[in-house]
């Protein structure tokens with residue numbers, strides 16, 4: 001296996017079977033960049049040092065280097081090396097090998113996993129294990145040099161290597177300048193790179209949104225033209241990408257980027273059509289407001305739910321389908337159920353939304369119509385529904401775009417307060433009873449009293 005040679009300053013590497021990309025190595029010395037070891041995960045450092053001690057090249061690479069250079073906090077630390085996965089496994093007891101398309105080593109430290117990847121080439125010289133179907137890569141375990149590894153990455157800002165041997169940053173694609181200029185630039189011919197892996201279009205938008213980068217003209221230009229290629233991407237992968245787009249704290253920016261590049265219409269065709277034909281703009285306001293709330297929750301480290309997110313993203317599609325069914329004369333309750341099922345089923349052909357999320361998503365929708373009912377029995381049933389809280393939050397969201405829900409929101413807010421007050425009094429009564437009875441087994445009494453302070457002043 002060829003080894004990377006950092007002393008070489010120019011050369012070429014094969015980006016795919018037809019294009020050879022010339023490169024110039026720029027070594028950015030440790031005092032010329034802001035990456036400090038104290039910002040790197042101690043476990044990642046352990047892995048880097050161990051590889052180095054064993055005589056292998058060891059580099060921090062990808063998103064972590066990029067994020068550190070812009071002063072961000074990486075969410076994971078990936079390592080690249082010239083050691084093969086098997087050699088890595090021999091160095092670490094806590095290591096397991098994973099993956100079929102890309103064979104990788106995972107070094108496990110409790111809850112933190114450091115991913116260690118062997119330098120890979122994108123060329124097929126027959127020496128490796130590579131498979132292409134319809135121009136898309138399905139497997140490529142072709143090991144290569146650090147230069148090969150750099151040019152097969154997607155964006156220049158993702159192809160920087162922090163070397164543990166001298167703490168320099170190695171740049172083979174001009175990524176260092178691009179990070180400083182805060183721009184996303186694809187390595188190689190953009191159209192070819194998107195055809196090879198259409199998900200790169202989503203990554204361009206997502207990373208630009210996350211980092212506040214611009215997308216360089218030649219990288220941006222093919223996206224609207226090639227957007228429909230995303231239909232060929234694996235639905236399970238698109239589900240993961242959608243979660244990253246919208247649940248990482250930059251959902252509004254992601255949404256605007258997807259809209260601008262014509263990607264929204266491919267990911268969520270029915271919602272995009274509904275947004276377009278909604279003259280009042282209420283549907284769009286709900287979406288933006290909901291995504292903004294989600295971003296705020298992420299910023300405050302509060303939990304966010306994929307079910308609520310998809311309820312939001314597919315709400316325009318649901319409303320549209322519901323209206324069409326009602327126009328055909330289908331009764332409201334039946335129309336709601338059918339619209340929910342139809343929208344979910346159509347969406348599944350693009351994005352694999354697991355049932356554990358699609359079912360609560362539908363419940364959030366179906367509960368919306370129950371908020372109009374004031375019948376005592378129904379009110380209790382709605383309140384006791386496991387999805388009540390999420391559905392109520394959704395109603396509040398709808399209220400931000402239209403005043404017509406104000407009365408329902410006020411009613412349910414008060415009903416909740418009343419009900420929690422009632423529950424407290426019921427609990428107090430029970431606790432008082434237990435105390436009066438005296439001979440009640442003390443275990444029950446203790447548990448209840450520890451859980452909630454009672455009216456008895458405890």
Ligand code: ATP
Nearest residue numbers: 061062063064078152153154155158159197199200
């Ligand atoms: P994030 O902040 O979302 O983790 P990231 O750039 O680290 O962003 P990962 O999916 O963790 O994204 O990928 C790690 C690295 O692998 C990237 O920085 C890039 O160098 C490379 N990479 C990821 N996806 C692709 C792709 N589709 N094509 C080429 N290279 C890719």
Ligand code: MG
Nearest residue numbers: 062063064076
């Ligand atoms: Mg990453």
